[in-house]
Amino acid sequence: MCQLLGMSCNTPTDIGFSFAGFRQRGGATDHHEDGFGIAFFEKSDSGDIGLRQFHDNQPSYLSPVADLVNHYPIRAMNVIAHIRKATTGEKNNLANVHPFVREVWGEQWAFAHNGQMTDSFIRRTHRLHTNGNAEHYTPVGTTDSELAFCYLLNRLKSAFKTRPSDETLFTFLTAQCRYLSANGLFNCLISNGRWQLAYAGSLLFYLIRQAPFGEAYLSDGEMSVDFKDVTTSKDKVAVIVTIPLTSNEHWQQIAVDECLVFKDGAIVFRDTPSKKTYMTIEEGIALARSVGASV
Amino acid sequence: MCQLLGMSCNTPTDIGFSFAGFRQRGGATDHHEDGFGIAFFEKSDSGDIGLRQFHDNQPSYLSPVADLVNHYPIRAMNVIAHIRKATTGEKNNLANVHPFVREVWGEQWAFAHNGQMTDSFIRRTHRLHTNGNAEHYTPVGTTDSELAFCYLLNRLKSAFKTRPSDETLFTFLTAQCRYLSANGLFNCLISNGRWQLAYAGSLLFYLIRQAPFGEAYLSDGEMSVDFKDVTTSKDKVAVIVTIPLTSNEHWQQIAVDECLVFKDGAIVFRDTPSKKTYMTIEEGIALARSVGASV
Numbered sequence: 222m223c224q225l226l227g228m229s230c231n232t233p234t235d236i237g238f239s240f241a242g243f244r245q246r247g248g249a250t251d252h253h254e255d256g257f258g259i260a261f262f263e264k265s266d267s268g269d270i271g272l273r274q275f276h277d278n279q280p281s282y283l284s285p286v287a288d289l290v291n292h293y294p295i296r297a298m299n300v301i302a303h304i305r306k307a308t309t310g311e312k313n314n315l316a317n318v319h320p321f322v323r324e325v326w327g328e329q330w331a332f333a334h335n336g337q338m339t340d341s342f343i344r345r346t347h348r349l350h351t352n353g354n355a356e357h358y359t360p361v362g363t364t365d366s367e368l369a370f371c372y373l374l375n376r377l378k379s380a381f382k383t384r385p386s387d388e389t390l391f392t393f394l395t396a397q398c399r400y401l402s403a404n405g406l407f408n409c410l411i412s413n414g415r416w417q418l419a420y421a422g423s424l425l426f427y428l429i430r431q432a433p434f435g436e437a438y439l440s441d442g443e444m445s446v447d448f449k450d451v452t453t454s455k456d457k458v459a460v461i462v463t464i465p466l467t468s469n470e471h472w473q474q475i476a477v478d479e480c481l482v483f484k485d486g487a488i489v490f491r492d493t494p495s496k497k498t499y500m501t502i503e504e505g506i507a508l509a510r511s512v513g514a515s516v
Numbered sequence: 517m518c519q520l521l522g523m524s525c526n527t528p529t530d531i532g533f534s535f536a537g538f539r540q541r542g543g544a545t546d547h548h549e550d551g552f553g554i555a556f557f558e559k560s561d562s563g564d565i566g567l568r569q570f571h572d573n574q575p576s577y578l579s580p581v582a583d584l585v586n587h588y589p590i591r592a593m594n595v596i597a598h599i600r601k602a603t604t605g606e607k608n609n610l611a612n613v614h615p616f617v618r619e620v621w622g623e624q625w626a627f628a629h630n631g632q633m634t635d636s637f638i639r640r641t642h643r644l645h646t647n648g649n650a651e652h653y654t655p656v657g658t659t660d661s662e663l664a665f666c667y668l669l670n671r672l673k674s675a676f677k678t679r680p681s682d683e684t685l686f687t688f689l690t691a692q693c694r695y696l697s698a699n700g701l702f703n704c705l706i707s708n709g710r711w712q713l714a715y716a717g718s719l720l721f722y723l724i725r726q727a728p729f730g731e732a733y734l735s736d737g738e739m740s741v742d743f744k745d746v747t748t749s750k751d752k753v754a755v756i757v758t759i760p761l762t763s764n765e766h767w768q769q770i771a772v773d774e775c776l777v778f779k780d781g782a783i784v785f786r787d788t789p790s791k792k793t794y795m796t797i798e799e800g801i802a803l804a805r806s807v808g809a810s811v
Contacts (some may be wrong), residue, residue: 265609272611273570274569313561324656363757382648403550
């Protein structure tokens with residue numbers, strides 16, 4: 222279900238332009254109108270990472286909370302946003318609005334999911350909780366997405382009492398995402414504010430904007446920006462999204478079951494299946510529909 | 517440090533009036549200008565509790581996020597708000613802005629603190645984390661407040677693998693708050709969205725508004741409301757605050773080291789020390805200053 226938007230930068234950056242297009246898909250140019258959420262990881266003067274979140278159960282294209290997000294420029298190092306079309310889990314329930322957040326080893330981790338876990342995964346994972354075998358994290362709402370997130374974090378915290386090296390961590394997370402992708406339709410973004418992981422179970426695209434910057438035109442509205450006017454030559458901004466946001470830029474597609482990790486606007490980890498496959502947007506939408514999710 | 521505002525209701529209620537006064541203390545009528553946070557627990561159609569939070573590092577009296585909170589009426593069952601005057605922990609760091617939130621047994625728990633933990637408590641509790649003896653929750657920011665919250669939750673989760681009865685829970689939480697109060701200046705509000713606990717280490721007041729409703733005048737601004745116009749005869753709203761918000765209502769003071777739990781706007785649990793003492797507002801402010809906190 223739903224669509225994902227992520228951003229990773231090497232300097233605090235306002236996601237306003239991308240979000241202005243993305244939010245239109247929450248009720249105006251598309252039907253993801255059962256609420257939205259956005260998580261901003263911001264850097265303090267001393268380099269600490271703080272998180273703030275905005276959630277609303279109104280459609281993002283007209284939500285006053287989304288208006289605030291657009292008009293109050295928040296400069297963040299990492300952002301995860303999600304617009305929701307409810308398939309599993311009650312509509313109009315804030316506990317079901319992504320991104321979901323949990324503290325892991327003294328870090329805030331945000332997670333958003335697009336897809337649908339299988340009934341059998343949902344039953345088995347609920348049983349783990351009932352039997353007391355998933356002791357660290359428990360879902361608050363009723364979505365399959367939060368259940369998958371808690372599953373992943375319970376595995377992680379059981380495997381590592383303290384934070385392992387980035388390489389070990391990203392390899393472990395890729396393996397968990399592969400498992401989840403084998404048990405449902407699973408596209409996700411995960412960030413701890415310092416890095417952002419993107420896993421494509423079906424559809425996910427990215428681009429990295431850097432010098433020389435040019436103009437970009439939104440696909441979902443009459444809006445363009447010339448990034449030359451708002452950047453310095455050192456800026457690097459990666460944007461990750463379910464379906465490309467601009468009509469004149471070259472978006473890279475993430476292969477099915479490929480895992481990328483972005484840090485400071487660059488790719489720092491990549492795990493690609495030996496046989497690369499790519500879905501067309503039409504195939505991705507059809508697959509989502511066939512499993513009761515939506516794109 | 518800082519000031520607290522809480523609300524517990526038997527029907528979804530807009531905290532706008534109280535918040536309109538409270539936010540003035542964040543830079544206009546008082547000096548708590550190092551950011552603010554507010555957590556709303558809202559009920560979905562099926563009775564599920566969802567949480568949304570707003571945090572900003574701008575002073576609450578002029579913050580655009582606080583403007584949104586005031587103009588976008590959010591009707592909640594429980595609310596916890598906090599305005600911050602930084603004493604411990606970096607200013608301008610979102611990771612240090614209350615309320616702090618953690619998931620406990622599949623519930624979101626929000627916590628806000630006014631006071632200052634002792635250096636010895638801070639050292640000992642950091643040592644627990646370093647030695648791996650505080651495995652469930654770890655602070656993200658650098659405040660003594662979040663450290664105290666994590667201490668309390670680690671004790672709770674070690675003592676109870678699953679949620680105990682309310683009576684057992686409230687008794688346990690009172691004992692933990694007493695311990696924290698013996699190791700610092702400790703006023704706090706804690707809520708899981710269904711109940712709200714208020715513990716007074718020095719200053720905390722409450723009132724319960726119910727029929728017959730009357731008019732109320734804010735102490736911090738030229739604003740009044742006639743609650744008759746905006747309520748039904750069944751409504752019950754408890755408001756808890758560091759220093760009374762209105763000038764013409766009778767606020768009850770919570771005794772030093774007294775613990776109250778509110779549910780649906782009523783007191784459902786009370787643990788009062790055998791010898792009741794009350795501080796004057798002047799004494800409370802003087803005590804806060806003497807330990808390096810602020811009220």
